[in-house]
Amino acid sequence: xxxxxxxxxxxxxxxxxxxxxxxxxxxxxxxxxxxxxxxxxxxxxxxxxxxxxxxxxxxxxxxxxxxxxxxxxxxxxxxxxxxxxxxxxxxxxxxxxxxxxxxxxxxxxxxxxxxxxxxxxxxxxxxxxxxxxxxxxxxxxxxxxxxxxxxxxxxxxxxxxxxxxxxxxxxxxxxxxxxxxxxxxxxxxxxxxxxxxxxxxxxxxxxxxxxxxxxxxxxxxxxxxxxxxx
Amino acid sequence: xxxxxxxxxxxxxxxxxxxxxxxxxxxxxxxxxxxxxxxxxxxxxxxxxxxxxxxxxxxxxxxxxxxxxxxxxxxxxxxxxxxxxxxxxxxxxxxxxxxxx
Numbered sequence: 001x002x003x004x005x006x007x008x009x010x011x012x013x014x015x016x017x018x019x020x021x022x023x024x025x026x027x028x029x030x031x032x033x034x035x036x037x038x039x040x041x042x043x044x045x046x047x048x049x050x051x052x053x054x055x056x057x058x059x060x061x062x063x064x065x066x067x068x069x070x071x072x073x074x075x076x077x078x079x080x081x082x083x084x085x086x087x088x089x090x091x092x093x094x095x096x097x098x099x100x101x102x103x104x105x106x107x108x109x110x111x112x113x114x115x116x117x118x119x120x121x122x123x124x125x126x127x128x129x130x131x132x133x134x135x136x137x138x139x140x141x142x143x144x145x146x147x148x149x150x151x152x153x154x155x156x157x158x159x160x161x162x163x164x165x166x167x168x169x170x171x172x173x174x175x176x177x178x179x180x181x182x183x184x185x186x187x188x189x190x191x192x193x194x195x196x197x198x199x200x201x202x203x204x205x206x207x208x209x210x211x212x213x214x215x216x217x218x219x220x221x222x223x224x225x226x227x228x229x230x
Numbered sequence: 231x232x233x234x235x236x237x238x239x240x241x242x243x244x245x246x247x248x249x250x251x252x253x254x255x256x257x258x259x260x261x262x263x264x265x266x267x268x269x270x271x272x273x274x275x276x277x278x279x280x281x282x283x284x285x286x287x288x289x290x291x292x293x294x295x296x297x298x299x300x301x302x303x304x305x306x307x308x309x310x311x312x313x314x315x316x317x318x319x320x321x322x323x324x325x326x327x328x329x330x331x
Contacts, residue, residue: 057296057298058296061290061296064287064290065290113283113286113287114283116279116280116283116284117283117284117287158276158279161276162276162280
């Protein structure tokens with residue numbers, strides 16, 4: 001039975017992905033700040049803040065003590081904020097870097113060590129079309145995700161001799177709490193630009209992730225987007 | 231108290247299996263003087279990373295200790311603890327026996 005660690009499983013994409021993996025016969029460990037509604041015999045949860053390096057290391061250490069291999073890490077937990085650059089409080093930028101980038105950094109480092117020992121593993125970092133589209137109003141968010149994209153590419157390069165694959169999967173707006181405060185017109189414009197006028201549902205995003213679980217069909221270090229990026 | 235000889239056995243056993251995996255006879259027959267990193271060493275940078283990850287696991291499995299071998303303390307030493315087996319053994323004895331804060 002394959003094993004996965006997913007961050008941000010209390011809601012949105014993380015929860016939907018965890019439920020699908022569980023349905024497909026995976027064991028799933030969820031890292032989440034608040035309890036997830038998921039109830040399944042193969043779901044285990046660590047209530048941690050992924051910006052806390054020691055907390056992440058401790059959770060991964062506990063998982064590794066059960067002598068199982070971790071086949072998949074999905075760095076999904078994240079936050080977004082939209083504002084004109086000149087009006088974006090520095091504290092907002094700092095919080096986004098802390099959660100989106102450093103949270104991913106801590107999880108990738110802790111689980112990466114486990115995967116190096118296994119000489120095997122797939123890491124999926126969730127990213128956004130906001131980086132390649134260069135969207136006005138998303139300076140702080142896009143910069144934090146651009147940092148994740150760089151981490152994806154560089155870690156893939158370093159892990160290539162260890163049998164570990166690292167990719168980024170990028171999405172446009174989804175109907176989750178992440179974008180609940182964003183103007184609908186703005187959302188429509190982004191969806192038009194990526195040629196997904198009806199937007200992206202959680203199920204479509206989960207299916208897109210599933211398509212990229214087969215290492216033969218992906219190239220480590222690459223970023224794949226659901227939608228057209230031009 | 232964790233002894234130096236306990237640590238040395240763990241390091242040399244790990245080098246033996248890593249040497250077999252990487253097909254490096256010098257690692258299979260490693261001694262305290264075996265160079266791990268730098269000039270005339272048998273590990274490249276990713277080989278060293280692999281050794282560190284493996285050793286952290288070994289320390290947890292054999293001694294029940296969860297430690298991160300790479301921290302600012304290790305990096306700020308004049309002589310890198312990862313340069314040679316004996317330096318690494320000395321560093322680990324110190325790290326594992328220091329009082330818990």
